[in-house]
Amino acid sequence: MFSFLKKTPATAESTNWLTRLTGSLARTGGQLTALLVPGGRIDEDLYEELETILITSDVGMDATRALLADVRHRVKEQQLTEAGQLKEALAHALLKLLQPLAQPLDVAPHKPFVIMLCGVNGAGKTTSIGKLAKHFQNRRKSVLLAAGDTFRAAAREQLMEWGKRNDVTVIAQQSGDAAAVIYDAVQAAQARGIDVVLADTAGRLTTQAHLMEEIKKVKRVIDKALPGAPHEVLLVLDANTGQNALSQVKAFDEALQVTGLVLTKLDGTAKGGVIAAIAKAHPIPVRFIGVGEGLDDLRPFVAEDFVAALLGLEQ
């Protein structure tokens, strides 16, 4: 029944990562484990406790209700009677919700494969680009970075530093227009036969209508430089964010047709439960999650691991 939990990790690397993710999600897991000890009876108090825990993990009211309804259904259908079995039922309900989001990013179909990043201020876009560059380099892809955040002070310098650390070319201009910088970068990538272009953009709150218009323009201009590009629009979300993450997903998706999400800062006490809310209301594939400050700490999203770590189910 719980095959995904018994699967032995393929490499030492993934064990490390799972440990780290588990550690970072341990708070929630700990709460749940203490609650759902084998032997206890299933009653309304238990459901209410479950609701509390989901809410305090930022899962949100809608998704929490749906998850609990699913759990109740499973309890009835499978005639579960023990509190311990409730954990399994919840794991399956969560997995059913999150599994469709686990679609890894494949950059093979296009060359150069142009990835545009967007998000609110301070979500971790520039840092994620540094880590993504490393990720693709590890897979023997050549990478080029475009310093499209022309607004924030020293954003360009920050990206150039990431370029230096990864030994990757960064296309930047002294000042000016994000669209122009990224246009140049896409052209340079074509000329140099680069595999992946990572385009940074300035952070913006979705309420800023003129900035949302500007980023639409950036996308249109990329399409002019290379028809069909950008091939991936990644929205970077901070795991600390509450229900506002949903409205970020909706607003950026409406403006740019977001094709993937990056969930950053999962190494703190934040649980990233908002991903469940997103899965329920506005599902978009989660491509990567950030589990630490190191260059290697950005990993593909695996629903089984995420659920297992969230609920403290790993053996």
Add this chain to the structure above:
Amino acid sequence: MLDNLTQRFTGIVKNLRGQARLTESNIQDALREVRLALLEADVALPVVKEFIAKVKEAALGQEVIGNLQPGQALIGVVNRELTKLMGEHNDALNLAAVPPAVILMAGLQGAGKTTSSGKLAKLLREQDKKKVLLVSCDVYRPAAIEQLRTLAQQLDIDFFPSDISQKPLDIALAALDWARKHHHEVLIVDTAGRLAVDEAMMAEIKDLHAAVKPIETLFVVDAMTGQDAVNTAKAFGDALPLTGIILTKLDGDARGGAALSVRQITGKPIKFVGVSEKPNGLEAFHPERMAQRILGMGDVLSLLEDAQRNVDMGEAQKLAKKMQTGKGFDLNDFKMQIVQMKKMGGMSALMDKLPAQLSQAAAGAKIDERQINRTEGIINSMTPYERSHPELIKASRKRRIAAGAGVQVMHVNQLLNQFEQSQKMMKMISGKGGMAKMMRGMAGKLPGMR
């Protein structure tokens, strides 16, 4: 800002309005709505529970005396408790120390510490006439020091240079020494973002705090933060003797529940809120106004304060005189209105401060900052004489103006129509009703709103 929450509360009042009196059961329903609203707004669960209990207790006591208007009575209670929850009044910075008064900034990655440091420096210089020195102790994030240096340069604030090869503690002490020798009254120490679970980094900032002995230790927190705000706030509060909170990115559409809970958990006042990306986008936090805003009463007071800070008083008085007489309001004044509105952060910042009912009414009216720029462009293409005598502008002048501004004649016509409406509005204000009437008239009549 906080719009969704506001709508929810407005709904509660409406539902209760139909009731004859507050009973245990209809209070129960309303309180469930309040609980849901607060949870959806990311207010931390323990804070919500405590709040609901308080409101219930107070509301049931009100039943006897307030039974004439039960909805108002309950909202009154919610309002009072909400204000209490957020701190009863605005706490200003305490800078009463032997100069330099040190301000230490702390918070998670990406909360907005560096940007807030810059804005705070500007605020202290302009409002308190302080000589401020900025220093960055962030030797970890690439180009973090460079970011603060650039900000300081843009804002013309003194900056103490540092380097990633140095230790944060050494940087801070050197900056403190420099500030003493050069008679700076305030030293703002920006630090690297850190996780509360990162023991080494938390130890570092504790050492930093012990060395520079800040009179203000400000915890910077993102308004979009979810339930975990409680955990980080608590952890930072346990590690450092915080003196206040800066709530950033409040100009987004986050419901802002963090504002309600962070104060409650740390017991420290929210001193400032970040309300725009502009350098002057840092405002004093006013709990009582925030409570009113949540309850749908709007934040007209903040709006007025904004206007005073950003608007040229002389020009405004001239305009006010013209408005009183209802005469002589011409395109020059119209343009001035636009320029002053831009100074106040544009239409969207303005709309945020209006009561919920009003911004809902105006929600259909799409705010387009570009159109405001276009309007300014068209007026710039007119001769001074045309601006003071708009009635002269007929077909051929329109064609010339349109060509000059790079727009269609249609746009010039639209502008002239808008101007006429504004003129009418001015006359309306000069009559009775004042502000309320103007607010009602605003939707659709200010440039940039369709």
